Amino acid sequence: MIEHEYTFRVMYPDTDKMGTVHHSNYAKYYETARWELFRNIGISYRSIEEAGYLLPVASIKMKYLKTTFYDEQLTIKTTLKALEGSVLLYFTYKIFNEQKVLINEGETELAFVNSNDWQLCDAPDFVINAIDNYNF
Amino acid sequence: MIEHEYTFRVMYPDTDKMGTVHHSNYAKYYETARWELFRNIGISYRSIEEAGYLLPVASIKMKYLKTTFYDEQLTIKTTLKALEGSVLLYFTYKIFNEQKVLINEGETELAFVNSNDWQLCDAPDFVINAIDNYNF
Amino acid sequence: MIEHEYTFRVMYPDTDKMGTVHHSNYAKYYETARWELFRNIGISYRSIEEAGYLLPVASIKMKYLKTTFYDEQLTIKTTLKALEGSVLLYFTYKIFNEQKVLINEGETELAFVNSNDWQLCDAPDFVINAIDNYNF
Amino acid sequence: MIEHEYTFRVMYPDTDKMGTVHHSNYAKYYETARWELFRNIGISYRSIEEAGYLLPVASIKMKYLKTTFYDEQLTIKTTLKALEGSVLLYFTYKIFNEQKVLINEGETELAFVNSNDWQLCDAPDFVINAIDNYNF
Numbered sequence: 001m002i003e004h005e006y007t008f009r010v011m012y013p014d015t016d017k018m019g020t021v022h023h024s025n026y027a028k029y030y031e032t033a034r035w036e037l038f039r040n041i042g043i044s045y046r047s048i049e050e051a052g053y054l055l056p057v058a059s060i061k062m063k064y065l066k067t068t069f070y071d072e073q074l075t076i077k078t079t080l081k082a083l084e085g086s087v088l089l090y091f092t093y094k095i096f097n098e099q100k101v102l103i104n105e106g107e108t109e110l111a112f113v114n115s116n117d118w119q120l121c122d123a124p125d126f127v128i129n130a131i132d133n134y135n136f
Numbered sequence: 137m138i139e140h141e142y143t144f145r146v147m148y149p150d151t152d153k154m155g156t157v158h159h160s161n162y163a164k165y166y167e168t169a170r171w172e173l174f175r176n177i178g179i180s181y182r183s184i185e186e187a188g189y190l191l192p193v194a195s196i197k198m199k200y201l202k203t204t205f206y207d208e209q210l211t212i213k214t215t216l217k218a219l220e221g222s223v224l225l226y227f228t229y230k231i232f233n234e235q236k237v238l239i240n241e242g243e244t245e246l247a248f249v250n251s252n253d254w255q256l257c258d259a260p261d262f263v264i265n266a267i268d269n270y271n272f
Numbered sequence: 273m274i275e276h277e278y279t280f281r282v283m284y285p286d287t288d289k290m291g292t293v294h295h296s297n298y299a300k301y302y303e304t305a306r307w308e309l310f311r312n313i314g315i316s317y318r319s320i321e322e323a324g325y326l327l328p329v330a331s332i333k334m335k336y337l338k339t340t341f342y343d344e345q346l347t348i349k350t351t352l353k354a355l356e357g358s359v360l361l362y363f364t365y366k367i368f369n370e371q372k373v374l375i376n377e378g379e380t381e382l383a384f385v386n387s388n389d390w391q392l393c394d395a396p397d398f399v400i401n402a403i404d405n406y407n408f
Numbered sequence: 409m410i411e412h413e414y415t416f417r418v419m420y421p422d423t424d425k426m427g428t429v430h431h432s433n434y435a436k437y438y439e440t441a442r443w444e445l446f447r448n449i450g451i452s453y454r455s456i457e458e459a460g461y462l463l464p465v466a467s468i469k470m471k472y473l474k475t476t477f478y479d480e481q482l483t484i485k486t487t488l489k490a491l492e493g494s495v496l497l498y499f500t501y502k503i504f505n506e507q508k509v510l511i512n513e514g515e516t517e518l519a520f521v522n523s524n525d526w527q528l529c530d531a532p533d534f535v536i537n538a539i540d541n542y543n544f
Contacts, residue, residue, distance in 0.1 A: 299432035
């Protein structure tokens with residue numbers, strides 16, 4: 001299990017006419033947060049694609065607990081659950097506002113595929129090793 | 137239970153560098169599809185907001201089964217499960233590509249709130265009546 | 273000179289906390305409108321990419337004259353100025369609301385490039401012919 | 409004239425199937441960059457809205473000189489030209505990639521309006537003062 005915190009601001013175009021953040025944008029926040037976790041253990045998601053792999057999202061769940069607003073600083077606590085069978089990555093996310101109140105939580109499942117044929121495949125060794133090294 | 141089908145094209149900005157649709161956009165497709173279902177039973181979502189209510193998303197789940205591509209015509213089959221306790225609306229979605237293959241499925245839970253204070257509230261009568269009338 | 277009209281609705285995620293459409297979205301509206309003009313003369317933009325070309329935007333100008341709102345039906349009148357030197361496409365756009373009031377106008381310049389090396393290149397013959405045929 | 413630099417990364421959902429950044433997103437980059445310039449002189453854009461004003465974009469021009477890619481760090485050099493007649497703000501932008509190459513340039517014109525009626529109005533004193541103080 002690997003954890004990471006990522007802090008960012010709510011941008012104006014993230015908002016909608018309700019005055020809060022459009023719910024679809026949390027999926028984008030999760031995405032940035034999980035690749036910052038990866039960067040923190042020495043792997044950029046870019047390098048995974050450059051090595052011939054893609055990591056499309058297989059499923060996502062999001063719960064919206066409280067509203068948030070333009071310009072607020074939010075912190076995502078991202079957790080990478082261990083690789084399952086070397087093909088799938090599970091992440092969970094908890095988003096906190098400036099008052100440390102949990103406003104959103106969710107999870108995503110991602111699958112390694114070859115970028116040329118989109119067939120499911122094992123994670124490349126450099127990813128497996130980076131995760132293993134970090135866990136010790 | 138009310139069902140509706142909505143067909144649309146994948147737009148260029150919906151795609152990402154994987155060459156397929158960015159996963160966050162399905163939440164937007166669901167949103168348009170559910171309000172088209174509402175329009176079909178005589179209520180525009182706009183009229184709900186004009187009456188002093190908002191319908192923020194409380195939770196969403198999405199499963200990505202197959203990729204899709206720019207300019208493809210997709211069809212969403214949306215189902216409104218009956219109002220639960222008059223505060224929550226449950227919708228389910230199934231998205232099919234031009235070959236009638238199921239590529240994505242999901243569900244959303246929405247809550248009626250007053251637009252002035254964001255407090256949970258009962259659905260307004262004109263919404264309840266429209267749903268009831270359509271079911272008979 | 274080729275003209276085309278495209279009508280669409282303002283979607284909820286197009287709005288921002290001002291209650292109107294976020295200004296960046298007009299660039300997306302222009303994009304859809306110009307490829308619908310192309311579809312109308314027998315060419316899908318998808319077929320241009322499949323033939324090994326891309327049409328990135330080289331420049332854009334947009335003027336915002338009046339606000340618009342969620343769920344409003346807007347009509348874009350798109351004009352393709354003739355190919356200039358066979359490399360550049362010029363389009364102009366005028367967006368009208370339901371009261372036929374001009375709310376936005378703009379222009380874009382697009383350049384043909386080879387998709388493998390992004391080098392500027394002449395438009396493919398099937399595009400030139402479709403434009404020529406339509407003009408007579 | 410006030411200048412400011414803002415550095416950020418290209419996010420995955422900013423890309424499109426061309427493999428580069430969708431051209432509409434530069435308008436969002438400009439927006440974040442100009443409010444960071446304002447934050448730097450002691451005013452958050454949020455505080456302008458809280459004081460009863462909006463700053464909608466009246467016009468935008470963007471030129472795309474070179475492509476950029478996912479995960480690249482870009483730097484925007486933003487310049488605020490002096491207030492013109494106390495109603496309009498002019499900003500210019502230059503975006504540089506990691507190799508210090510200019511990849512995009514543009515300008516925006518924004519107008520102060522009252523948030524209750526969207527009528528053009530003078531900039532509030534605290535904005536005028538902050539700009540004047542910074543210039544001396």
